[in-house]
């Protein structure tokens with residue numbers, strides 16, 4: 001199994017280019033099921049989750065070609081309407097094919113994703129909303145079996161904002177009869193980017209990016225050519241890397257407006273960030289003040305940046321309380337950071353970080369995607385060598401991380417043991 005070795009303490013400078021957003025690429029690739037015409041997506045990140053959804057779409061009958069610029073896909077004919085457990089269990093976003101299969105073929109059999117390391121993550125809101133649009137759903141042997149002649153537009157109010165649920169309903173309602181209104185919808189930039197693609201394909205969606213989205217159903221969708229927005233979590237991760245070890249590190253090809261909560265927080269603790277045109281430049285300081293944060297739906301502080309921020313807080317003077325409100329079990333990086341010399345205790349949904357602490361290199365275990373990123377950041381600032389096991393978590397969402405950090409001056413390599 002591949003591992004990552006980091007020799008800590010090296011400064012980072014030059015330019016790190018941010019890739020396309022994984023969390024937009026996944027629903028947008030699922031949208032290729034909604035048309036027989038070619039869909040061309042550019043700025044598609046080369047990460048493992050994208051490879052997983054491509055495998056699932058190929059299994060369903062979409063032909064996908066990848067080149068250096070992106071993907072060209074075309075649905076020739078449905079090979080089947082089943083998304084098997086093996087492909088859904090490794091990546092929950094696979095569940096998003098249910099709605100498109102249902103509106104195109106009248107039926108779908110998709111494995112329930114089940115829980116994952118960071119929490120139970122049910123899909124009850126996806127299912128109740130699809131039922132409101134007229135889908136006939138039942139669960140049999142771990143699979144959701146869905147049937148409908150045609151979906152009918154409806155008013156859906158989510159009990160709490162769900163990114164995947166909002167995207168799922170946008171995909172399905174685009175080909176429903178009549179108008180669907182989603183209330184208490186997720187406002188994440190990736191939801192808005194999906195609406196841009198769907199509208200290019202001929203959908204009629206308004207309000208995506210706000211908490212109320214109106215989707216007027218159309219009878220068919222066509223092809224489109226769309227560039228995926230930059231990955232705000234990848235940008236945020238490199239911003240924290242720069243706050244820890246940057247010497248004028250430039251984070252290029254990002255949209256600072258999508259990262260406002262993180263930028264404000266990192267500035268508040270004492271970092272100097274120079275915003276540019278689609279870029280951010282940051283240098284490390286030795287004078288950070290601890291500051292509390294709590295994760296919130298967009299535009300609040302993203303849960304996907306919580307672990308990385310915790311690593312930063314180990315270097316700040318004082319005590320910071322980091323509260324997780326989105327997922328119930330997202331502190332698995334805490335024991336690993338403590339093994340590297342951090343002083344963090346967990347109290348319910350909060351982690352209390354006391355700093356500053358000089359971290360020391362250690363052998364640590366990645367437990368999920370963003371937890372892995374927090375360990376990489378800790379390795380960059382630690383004294384000595386850090387070895388991170390279970391690298392596949394990192395590969396799910398970070399494109400060419402070793403190459404990008406290496407080019408900026410980090411001493412980091414992959415190896416097999």
Ligand code: UD1
Pocket residue numbers: 022023024026092093119120121122123124125126127160161162163164165186190303304326327328
């Ligand atoms: C997406 C992101 C993930 C991010 C998360 C929150 C993708 C591929 N993944 O995940 O990186 O961490 O948003 O910003 O875009 N919930 C329910 N019932 C449901 C759906 C969700 O209870 O039917 C709960 C979840 O368990 C979680 C919360 O709602 O506690 C938010 O989940 P959701 O926004 O749906 O996250 P994902 O779309 O899975």
